[in-house]
Amino acid sequence: xxxxxxxxxxLRALHKHRIRAMLTALGVIVGVGSVIAMLxxxxxxxxxxxxxxxxxxxxxxxxxAGSATRKGLRSWAGTATRLTIADADAIRGLPDIxxxxxxxxxxxxxRALGKNWATEVFGVTPEYxxxxxxxxxxxxxxSSSHVNRSAHVCILGHTVMRELFGLRDPMGKVxxxxxxxxxxxxxxxxxxxxxxxxxxxxxxxxxxxxxQRRLMGRTYIHRIxxxxxxxxxxxxxxxxxxxxxxxxxxxxxxxxxxxxxxTQAHLAQASEESARVFTxxxxxxxxxxxxxxxxxxxxxxxxxxxxxxxxxxIRMALGARHRDVLAQFLFEASxxxxxxxxxxxxxxxxxxxxxxxxxxLPVTVTFWSxxxxxxxxxxxxxxxxxxxxxxxxxxxxxxxxRYE
Numbered sequence: 001x002x003x004x005x006x007x008x009x010x011l012r013a014l015h016k017h018r019i020r021a022m023l024t025a026l027g028v029i030v031g032v033g034s035v036i037a038m039l040x041x042x043x044x045x046x047x048x049x050x051x052x053x054x055x056x057x058x059x060x061x062x063x064x065a066g067s068a069t070r071k072g073l074r075s076w077a078g079t080a081t082r083l084t085i086a087d088a089d090a091i092r093g094l095p096d097i098x099x100x101x102x103x104x105x106x107x108x109x110x111r112a113l114g115k116n117w118a119t120e121v122f123g124v125t126p127e128y129x130x131x132x133x134x135x136x137x138x139x140x141x142x143s144s145s146h147v148n149r150s151a152h153v154c155i156l157g158h159t160v161m162r163e164l165f166g167l168r169d170p171m172g173k174v175x176x177x178x179x180x181x182x183x184x185x186x187x188x189x190x191x192x193x194x195x196x197x198x199x200x201x202x203x204x205x206x207x208x209x210x211x212q213r214r215l216m217g218r219t220y221i222h223r224i225x226x227x228x229x230x231x232x233x234x235x236x237x238x239x240x241x242x243x244x245x246x247x248x249x250x251x252x253x254x255x256x257x258x259x260x261x262x263t264q265a266h267l268a269q270a271s272e273e274s275a276r277v278f279t280x281x282x283x284x285x286x287x288x289x290x291x292x293x294x295x296x297x298x299x300x301x302x303x304x305x306x307x308x309x310x311x312x313x314i315r316m317a318l319g320a321r322h323r324d325v326l327a328q329f330l331f332e333a334s335x336x337x338x339x340x341x342x343x344x345x346x347x348x349x350x351x352x353x354x355x356x357x358x359x360x361l362p363v364t365v366t367f368w369s370x371x372x373x374x375x376x377x378x379x380x381x382x383x384x385x386x387x388x389x390x391x392x393x394x395x396x397x398x399x400x401x402r403y404e
Contacts (some may be wrong), residue, residue, distance in 0.1 A: 013304065013332055024234050024300045025340035028380065031290025032373045033351055035283055039369040040352035043278030044362030059231050061238050063224040063245065064260040072367070082258050083250055086207070088224045090248060094240050096233040101128040101225040104211050108206060112164040112175035121177060121204045123211025131227045138171055139186030142207050150209040157201040158190045177204065180214050203241070234263045265387025283369075287376070293340065294380035301333050301388035309395065316397040326393040333385020334378060341377030345370055350389040 014021040032087040086271040088102040104123040109116055122128075129141050139155070146153055154177065161170050170184045212219055228237045242261045249258055305312070312325060349365055356363030 007258075011335065013308075014251045017304075020300060021336060024296050025336055025343070026387060027293025027296040028290065028340030028377050029135075029293075029344040029347055031287070031293040032341050032377050033348035034289050035287055035373040035376070036345065036348025036365065037355065038282035038285065038362045039279065039353040039373075040348075040365045041355060041361055042055075042282040043369065044356070044364040046276060046279055047364055048362045052379055059228045059234050060225040061241060061261065061263045063087075063159050063226070063241060064262070065220070066258070066260065067224055083221045083224065084219060087245065087248060088221070090244060090374070091224065091226060091241055092236065094244065096146055096229045096237050098227040098229060099127045099131050099308075100227075101125055101131045102208060102221045103128070103223045103225065104216065104221050105223075106256050108178050108213075108215070110160070110164070110175055110177050112170075112173060113168075115164050117160060117163045119157075119202050119204055121211065121215070122271060123205060123206050123208035123215075125208050128225070131225045134164075135189045135193070137187045137189045139184070141186055141204075147209050150213050151207055152180060152182045152210060153185045153207065155186040155188060155205040156184055157188050157203040159199055159202040160204055161187055177206070178215055180210075182206065182210075206314060218232065221400055238263050250252055290376060290380060291371075293377075294337070294384040297333055297381055298384035298388060300336075301329060301385050302391070305388050305392040307330065308392075311393055312395055313397050316395070322393045326389045329389035330382065330385050330391045333389065334381040337381025340376075342376045344377065345374060346362060348373065 044058075063083065085102050088100050091097065092100045102125060106121055107118065108121045109118050109122070111117070114247075118257055124142070125147055126142050126144060128134075129136075136155075137158075142153065145151070156164075156170055156173070159282060164170070165173065170187065173184050174181050175184065176182075188201070188203075188205075193199060194238065206215075208221070212221075226237065226241070228234045238261050242257070245261070246257065251257065315325065349370070352363050352365050355361055
């Protein structure tokens with residue numbers, strides 16, 4: 001018997017009992033739809049985690065001043081003053097390092113056009129914008145010349161620009177940082193809130209030497225941002241930086257670090273693994289409903305075999321072979337579950353889009369999840385239809401013809 005004849009027989013049988021077939025396929029529809037919707041939620045959550053980690057910089061290492069134990073007490077990060085630009089220059093010589101950006105910062109009041117605003121003022125070098133993967137909406141960033149001559153120039157974040165200048169163009173305007181007049185040469189692109197809920201656009205950037213000499217009167221720095229070649233190298237770079245800094249600060253083996261070296265690589269690995277497990281957990285839970293639908297297919301096929309026993313006996317008496325009867329019922333179960341799978345795909349994609357539209361859950365429908373759900377539905381039809389088909393094919397023609 002060819003496939004076309006099997007398809008005709010399967011469709012004829014399903015059409016004869018269409019209400020029963022539709023109710024049976026409903027289990028497969030719910031199962032496939034659940035798998036697609038749950039995998040869409042899980043995949044969307046995983047990608048959101050990856051995006052947040054990218055913002056944090058998984059290939060970055062941060063060196064902070066502080067964390068030294070003094071007279072039995074551990075100071076807060078940033079309170080020690082032993083980090084210098086020379087430390088940052090020494091770190092540049094280590095392998096697998098792409099860029100190094102020393103930073104000083106202080107909360108200060110600024111004013112322009114008769115308006116005042118309290119913000120975070122950072123002293124940075126030209127490498128800062130590349131390490132932070134930050135772009136400019138207007139103007140240009142600091143050059144080495146600005147740093148070398150402690151130029152009175154600044155870069156504004158969007159929040160500061162809005163609060164001080166409103167709808168006016170700030171380029172070339174002068175604002176007062178503490179008592180220092182600075183000319184605006186650029187505006188940073190918007191970043192919004194970070195993972196801790198702080199407004200990253202509420203910031204002003206100055207050349208680091210301008211900040212140190214004109215506003216602080218000191219030469220130390222608070223933090224050093226280091227960009228490595230990748231997440232894999234961040235951990236090894238972290239160890240090398242710690243060893244170098246202990247040598248430069250002449251710390252004895254029994255002395256604790258007077259700095260902190262941290263990286264997001266460990267957090268990134270743990271978060272990505274958790275998101276991956278969460279995705280597959282949701283998919284596994286939804287797959288249970290697909291298995292339940294498969295049990296429904298098997299039950300209905302067993303009922304169908306019982307109802308059509310005399311028909312099977314007649315076909316065998318007319319020359320139908322064991323494999324012909326097996327193929328007929330197996331094909332019927334596959335068509336039933338396949339049709340349910342196609343309808344389930346439409347239901348699952350629609351449900352995922354509805355979840356994304358009417359809730360805050362991130363949703364991402366992928367082709368592999370749709371293909372996996374459909375393939376699973378067809379396999380469910382074959383596996384759960386195999387026993388009824390084998391039972392039908394194993395009937396003896398004489399017994400089948402005598403069946404009432």
